[in-house]
Amino acid sequence: MDELMRRRVYGADHDDPDPGPRPGHVYRELVAGPLDGLLLDVTGWPADRLRDGASLTTEIGSYGAGGHALYGPRPADPDRWDWQGDTP
Template identity: 50%
Template sequence: MSEHTRPRVYGAGDDGSAPCATVPDHEYIELSGGPLDGVLLDVTGLTADERTAGVYLITPHSAYGPGGSASYGPTFSRPDGPWVWEGDVP
């Protein structure tokens, strides 16, 4: 990513009111593949168990249309990221 490109943060700025910037002292994991490829996810408040399980994230670009979800999770070889796309879910 170039120094002039700001990464998108999942959920930030979706309504146009908040900047799509990272927040100091927060921890982010990059999402890899699928409809949210390259987006950062704020995992600051997730427990260790939640980080192991991964997440379902609402996306306007899933196989199920707007409002569908995409599943992302850690890999065994790189549990600290990036999280990989596991598929779309209704």
């Protein structure tokens, strides 16, 4: 758990002195792809959205600025979301 608490959260400002997870929030670990190792805050997401995954804006994917990285839950471990590809 200590390792998880030191991780950076997707969307945190680069200037944020504490870009890690916040107490009381729920996170998914992003695995592989351009956002590998980041945590996604899914606090308050409904069950269907958690099942569907997410399209996350990133400048470091295949499509550069404005592109998106697609991540979805791993069937055997839904707390970890695997990269499914990039999209414009």
